[in-house]
Amino acid sequence: xxxxxxxxxxxxxxxxxxxFVLRRLSVVALGALVLIAVLAAAADVVAPYPPGExxxxxxxxxxxxxxxxxxxxxxxDTLSRVLHGGRVSLxxxxxxxxxxxxxxxLVGLVAGYRGGRVDAVLMRITDTLLALPGFMVVIxxxxxxxxxVVDVVLVLSALGWMPLARIIRARALALREHDFVRAARAMxxxxxxxxxxxxxxxxxxxxxxxxxxxxxxxxxxxSVLSFLGLGVSQxxxxxxxxxxxxxxxxxxxxxxxxxxxxxxxxVTVLSVNYVGDGLRDAFDVKTDVGGAAHGNRHDRAxxxxxxxxxxxxxx
Numbered sequence: 001x002x003x004x005x006x007x008x009x010x011x012x013x014x015x016x017x018x019x020f021v022l023r024r025l026s027v028v029a030l031g032a033l034v035l036i037a038v039l040a041a042a043a044d045v046v047a048p049y050p051p052g053e054x055x056x057x058x059x060x061x062x063x064x065x066x067x068x069x070x071x072x073x074x075x076x077d078t079l080s081r082v083l084h085g086g087r088v089s090l091x092x093x094x095x096x097x098x099x100x101x102x103x104x105x106l107v108g109l110v111a112g113y114r115g116g117r118v119d120a121v122l123m124r125i126t127d128t129l130l131a132l133p134g135f136m137v138v139i140x141x142x143x144x145x146x147x148x149v150v151d152v153v154l155v156l157s158a159l160g161w162m163p164l165a166r167i168i169r170a171r172a173l174a175l176r177e178h179d180f181v182r183a184a185r186a187m188x189x190x191x192x193x194x195x196x197x198x199x200x201x202x203x204x205x206x207x208x209x210x211x212x213x214x215x216x217x218x219x220x221x222x223s224v225l226s227f228l229g230l231g232v233s234q235x236x237x238x239x240x241x242x243x244x245x246x247x248x249x250x251x252x253x254x255x256x257x258x259x260x261x262x263x264x265x266x267v268t269v270l271s272v273n274y275v276g277d278g279l280r281d282a283f284d285v286k287t288d289v290g291g292a293a294h295g296n297r298h299d300r301a302x303x304x305x306x307x308x309x310x311x312x313x314x315x
Contacts, residue, residue, distance in 0.1 A: 016205075029270070029272075041087065043084045047083045048068070051076065051077075051080050051238050053076065053077070054074050055075035057075070062256065073247075085237075086268075088232060088237045089240045092153055092222045093216070093218040093222070096160060099161075104163070109196075109199060110195070112173045113194065113195050115173070122169075129162050137159060141155045147230070147231065152232055168203060209283060212276035216268075219268060223239070223240055223265050226245060243260075
């Protein structure tokens with residue numbers, strides 16, 4: 001039993017989690033992020049009012065017992081709109097990160113493993129898209145497609161996969177020369193099996209970190225677009241970005257209209273970034289978190305575990 005527990009603790013994901021929890025700031029950020037996600041998901045239950053309900057007798061009322069975070073220019077409860085807006089903003093961030101990461105991973109894997117002309121063509125397309133003025137292209141596409149949540153997700157995903165594709169391609173180029181890939185090829189494994197069964201498990205660290213950081217970038221991008229009136233329209237749904245848009249003139253007379261959604265964006269993005277930093281260090285086998293923090297000899301041996309994972313992939 002003790003040996004089984006010890007073997008379980010040596011699993012790569014268990015080692016990653018042990019390194020991650022030693023980053024106290026990342027753990028606090030993860031807790032804050034989970035709390036924000038739970039509140040947004042339970043907005044229908046937690047929010048005191050429907051997000052679009054107007055109280056025309058209580059326009060621009062400051063924080064009070066009836067309206068904890070005040071009301072806006074149409075008498076809508078700010079707390080309710082922030083909670084429901086968080087649901088949309090987080091959905092956009094996660095959806096964009098997942099779609100862009102899937103596309104970037106596929107392009108990088110194919111380019112890195114195949115090499116040759118396939119690599120050259122895919123990387124030239126990637127380089128061309130990276131050379132475009134991204135923000136201007138996003139504004140143009142958002143103006144053409146419209147202001148729904150799906151439109152914003154598609155626009156941001158279409159221009160967010162290139163950096164990860166280059167990272168995955170570089171790692172795939174290195175991994176394809178390893179012995180476990182050569183052994184799989186010698187045993188008759190096809191290209192798709194080698195890429196998804198042998199290479200992909202060794203890229204989990206890079207993909208996980210990229211996804212976490214892409215969430216923050218997507219939330220910021222959606223907020224900027226919505227603030228400019230080019231993102232999610234208020235007709236479709238409330239988001240933190242479109243709550244800021246048009247309310248900058250109330251910075252002195254009704255500051256809660258700016259500070260509340262603004263702080264929601266800042267806290268969420270910072271939390272995601274700190275979680276991403278913690279994951280990056282946790283997946284980095286060169287980072288000796290345990291030894292530096294506690295001088296534990298067992299933790300200093302942890303960076304050797306991914307090599308065993310790589311060997312496991314070859315079998």
